[in-house]
Amino acid sequence: MGVWLIGVDALARGRFAVSALAETVAALIGLARGGGSRPGRERWRQVHAPAFEERLARDPFAAAFVSDVLGPRWLPDFLVTPPLPGDRTFDDELRRLRATPARSALAHIVEALDGAPLPRALLVPDLPDRVAELLDWVWTRTVRPEWPRYRRLFEADIATRTQSLTSGGWAAALSGLRPGMRWLGDGRLRVNAYPYPPREISGAQLLFIPTTAPRGWVGRDEPRRYAITYPCSGLLAEPGAGRRVPxxxxxxxxxxxxxxxxxxxxxxxxxxxxxxxxxxxxxxxxxxxxxxxxxxxxxxxxxxxxxxxxxxxxxxxxxxxxxxxxx
Structure with a gap:
């Protein structure tokens, strides 16, 4: 995706937001990639990994989706569609994912595989529902119990970046937001280092979403909405870790x-x-x-x-x- 050319209108409407579905996708990636978890999240993964691996062992579709689709480069667009302004809960966002036509979801997966063969286990008529079931399991077991704490951390990160935006503009607010991203000025935002032609974003909604993911990702619902998911600051320490004084x-x-x-x-x-x-x-x-x-x-x-x-x-x-x- 390279560089985004962001129109003045899109930049003026740009905002930071919290997404329960985005954090659930981040949790799924953390469980799937193991060593790719952020520092301070190792204990979380140790707690939840056995049940997650048991879940995959019972479900060939989920196992294929996790091993072949959650690769290090692209995520399928239907999995990371930016939230709507009216989305208030995880169920609101998951409902929209379930409503994705199966043919569209499969096309997104094929694109994300970037030429790799499509696993036969993913050729199911209810593909969006099966992905939603996996995400609902991850949300219920691993994210929802800690969601109030996560939300406070995300809101604190947003508060700091909003203050930076007020004092230093977008260059200050987006500085160090995620690896490979940089505000170049003149409405140009480098979202990654891939050598693709610049993408014009005008008249669209632009969101910035913090999660516990180690690198983040780009989501889009062209031409209406775009989102950049980034690693939230302040997550390095586990609750209570390293304290000699309770x-x-x-x-x-x-x-x-x-x-x-x-x-x-x-x-x-x-x-x-x-x-x-x-x-x-x-x-x-x-x-x-x-x-x-x-x-x-x-x-x-x-x-x-x-x-x-x-x-x-x-x-x-x-x-x-x-x-x-x-x-």
Whole structure:
């Protein structure tokens, strides 16, 4: 797909969005590719991989779809169609996938295979329904139990990028969004390094969707909607991983709210991100940050119009992410 030529109208309507189906596809890829999971997701895969492999062993269609279609290059378009503005739930998005004509879904798979032979197990009349059943299984077993936490992380990432967009324009908001992508200016967005002719996008809806996927992908419903799915920031640490001091003990020492905020600040975050991640109000987060600053447990610095907070070495030591402070 190379470079997209994005018209002023499409750019003005561009927005960030959360998609439960996109995260379910990311989970399916993480389960299927094993070693391709992002750092910090290994434990998640270890928990769910046995049941997933058992599911594939019982279903030749699902096994063929996972092994042959979820390749490292392209995903079939019907699997990654951008969500509609009215989509509110996973079921809303899955319903549209089920409604894909079987002939169209098969054509998308053939295109994604890029010349590789089509597995006979995929030649079924109810192909979209079979894919939807697999996605519904992945959603129910592996994504839905953690969806509230994922959603907070995605919303925090979106808040930060929206602030960057306000202060530095699209070049700042899209910087480092996904491997191989770069804002070139003059309405040109390089979505990947493949040497295809530029694609004109005018009058379309352009979405940017965070997920736990390690690289992301491009989705399209030509000529109306295009989406770029990208790796969400802030997912490297497993909940509780690497802490020598349990959060409960830290909460008894400095209070549960301050403990929750301090544990989130291993990487710089804004107050807006902390509100999304912790669920506390803006006033509460601001007040506790002031106390943590005065106690020299956190630093703050300005990045454009955004103020970012991060732990000091003393804060790291208190949480358990740094060497003990002797003295």
């Amino acid at each position: 959060e409960e003990a830290l909460g008894r020492l400095i209070g549960p709210t301050r403990a929750a905020i301090l544990t989130q600040l291993g990487a710089p975050k804004s107050t807006t991100q902390l509100v999304a991640l912790t669920g506390y109000t803006l006033g509460s987060v601001g007040g506790h940050l002031k106390v943590l600053l005065e106690a020299r447990l956190v630093h703050r610095r300005r990045s454009g119009r955004v103020v970012l907070y991060h732990r000091t070495p003393l804060g790291d030591s208190l949480v358990g992410d740094g060497p003990p402070q002797l003295g």
